[in-house]
Amino acid sequence: MTNIISRGFRGRRQSPEEARRLPPGQYLTERFPVLSAGPTPHTPLTAWDFSVVAPNGRSKQWNWQEFQTLPRETITTDIHCVTRWSKFDTVWEGVSLDTLLAGFVEDGQFIMAFCDGGYTTNLPIADVIGGKTWIADTYDGQPLEAEHGGPARLLVPHLYFWKSAKWVRGLRLLTRDEPGFWENYGYHMYGDPWREQRYQGD
Amino acid sequence: MAGTALPGRLKWWSGDVTQIVRETPTASSLILNVPGWLGHRAGQHVDVRLTAEDGYQAVRSYSIASAPADEQLMLTIERLDDGEVSPYLVDDVRPGDPLEFLGPIGGYFVWEEEMGGPLLLIAGGSGVVPLRAMARQRALTGSDVPTRFLYSARTADALIYRSELNALAASDTHFQLVYTLTRSQPPGWTGYARRVDADMLREVAWSPEDNPAIYLCGPTPFVEAVSEQLVALGHNPTRIRIERFGPTGV
Numbered sequence: 049m050t051n052i053i054s055r056g057f058r059g060r061r062q063s064p065e066e067a068r069r070l071p072p073g074q075y076l077t078e079r080f081p082v083l084s085a086g087p088t089p090h091t092p093l094t095a096w097d098f099s100v101v102a103p104n105g106r107s108k109q110w111n112w113q114e115f116q117t118l119p120r121e122t123i124t125t126d127i128h129c130v131t132r133w134s135k136f137d138t139v140w141e142g143v144s145l146d147t148l149l150a151g152f153v154e155d156g157q158f159i160m161a162f163c164d165g166g167y168t169t170n171l172p173i174a175d176v177i178g179g180k181t182w183i184a185d186t187y188d189g190q191p192l193e194a195e196h197g198g199p200a201r202l203l204v205p206h207l208y209f210w211k212s213a214k215w216v217r218g219l220r221l222l223t224r225d226e227p228g229f230w231e232n233y234g235y236h237m238y239g240d241p242w243r244e245q246r247y248q249g250d
Numbered sequence: 251m252a253g254t255a256l257p258g259r260l261k262w263w264s265g266d267v268t269q270i271v272r273e274t275p276t277a278s279s280l281i282l283n284v285p286g287w288l289g290h291r292a293g294q295h296v297d298v299r300l301t302a303e304d305g306y307q308a309v310r311s312y313s314i315a316s317a318p319a320d321e322q323l324m325l326t327i328e329r330l331d332d333g334e335v336s337p338y339l340v341d342d343v344r345p346g347d348p349l350e351f352l353g354p355i356g357g358y359f360v361w362e363e364e365m366g367g368p369l370l371l372i373a374g375g376s377g378v379v380p381l382r383a384m385a386r387q388r389a390l391t392g393s394d395v396p397t398r399f400l401y402s403a404r405t406a407d408a409l410i411y412r413s414e415l416n417a418l419a420a421s422d423t424h425f426q427l428v429y430t431l432t433r434s435q436p437p438g439w440t441g442y443a444r445r446v447d448a449d450m451l452r453e454v455a456w457s458p459e460d461n462p463a464i465y466l467c468g469p470t471p472f473v474e475a476v477s478e479q480l481v482a483l484g485h486n487p488t489r490i491r492i493e494r495f496g497p498t499g500v
Binding site: 051052053054055056057058059060061073075081082083084085086087088089131132165166195229230232233234247248249250 | 259260264297299300301302303305306307308309310311334335338342344347348349350355356357358359470474477478480481487488490491492494
C-alpha cells in the first residue's frame with residue numbers, strides 16, 4: 049500500500065545511532081515498560097526451582113540455591129518489544145542456556161519455556177544455544193523485580209521481547225514446534241525484530 | 251460491521267476520519283469510515299501509522315473504542331504530553347483526513363458473551379477505552395450478563411464516556427457502574443473518592459465464588475495494584491485479563 053502522508057506530521061527524527069540500532073518500526077525509550085497478560089505471580093525463592101524436561105520425560109532440576117552456584121555471565125544488550133519500544137544497553141546477569149541445556153540439546157529441535165502464571169513461549173533450540181540466551185535473575189545490578197519477571201526470566205535479546213518469558217520455571221524440549229501463549233493469539237512463531245516478524249504471516 | 255476477526259495475516263487499512271469528538275480536555279475520539287473493514291472483537295487494538303512528508307513513520311497502538319456491533323470504527327486517544335503520535339491524533343487531525351492502521355490485533359484481552367459471567371470491568375484513566383467496547387457490545391447484543399464496571403479517574407473532567415456509561419447503567423439493572431475520583435471531586439459527588447483498594451473491591455467486585463471474568467485496563471501501577479488486591483481477595487488469577495495503557499513504562 050502506498051503510504052498516505054499524514055498532513056502536518058513531522059515526528060521525532062532518529063539520530064544516526066538510533067537509526068542503526070533500532071529494528072524497523074521501533075522507537076527508543078529510556079523507561080522500562082511492563083507488558084503482561086495477567087497478574088504478577090510472587091513465587092518465594094524457597095519454592096522456586098528450574099527444570100529442563102526432555103520429550104521422553106528425562107529431566108534435570110535446580111532449586112534456587114543450586115541455580116545460584118551455576119556459572120554466571122553479565123550481558124549488556126538492546127531489547128525490542130513487539131509493542132514497538134526498544135531499550136538500549138540493558139544490563140543483566142544470568143546463567144547461559146548452554147549450561148542449563150547441557151546433555152539435552154540432542155533431545156529436541158524446539159523448546160517451550162513454561163512459567164508461573166501459565167505463560168509459555170516457543171523457540172528453536174538453535175536459537176537458544178551458542179551463548180545467545182540466558183535465564184536472568186539480575187537487572188541493573190539488582191535482583192530482578194517481580195513486575196519485570198523476577199525471580200528469573202528468560203533473556204532472548206535477538207528476538208521480540210515476548211520470547212523473553214517472565215517468571216520462567218523451566219524448558220520443555222519438543223521434537224516439533226508448537227505455539228506458546230502469544231503465538232496462539234496471532235503473534236509470530238519466531239519473532240525476529242529485524243525482519244519485523246510481529247504477527248502471524250509477517 | 252459485525253463479523254469475526256479471523257486469525258491470519260493482518261492487513262494495513264485506510265479510513266477517513268468522519269467525525270471527531272472531544273471527550274475530555276486531553277482525549278478525543280476519532281470516528282472512521284473504513285471501506286471493507288472485516289470487523290473486530292471487543293477489546294482488540296490497532297496500530298496507527300503516521301507518515302511525514304519525507305517518509306518518516308511512527309506507529310503506536312490504540313484500543314478500539316467502538317463495539318463490533320457498531321456501524322463505524324471509533325478510536326479514543328489520550329494525549330501524552332511527551333508522546334510522538336498522540337498529540338497529533340488528539341490535536342491536529344481534522345475530519346476528512348485519512349488514517350492508516352494495522353489490525354485488529356490481540357486475541358486475549360477480548361470479551362465475548364460465551365466466556366461466561368459475571369463480568370467485572372475495571373478501568374484506570376484512559377484504560378476505559380477497550381472496556382467501553384465490551385460494555386457497548388454487551389448492550390448492543392442484548393446480553394444480560396451481570397456486569398459491574400468500576401472506573402477510576404483523577405477528576406470528573408477526566409471521565410471519558412461518562413454520560414453514555416450513565417445511560418447504560420440507568421437502562422439496565424444488570425449493569426452496575428461505580429466511579430472513583432482520586433484527586434478531586436465535584437460538589438455533591440456520591441461515588442468513591444480514593445484510589446481503588448481492597449475495601450472498595452470487596453464492595454464492588456464480585457465475590458471470588460462467583461468466579462467473575464475480570465478485565466483490567468489502565469497504567470501499569472494501577473493494574474499492578476488492583477490485580478494484586480484481586481488475587482489477595484481470592485480471585486482466580488487465570489480469570490484476570492490485563493491490558494496496560496498510557497505512556498511507555500513508568
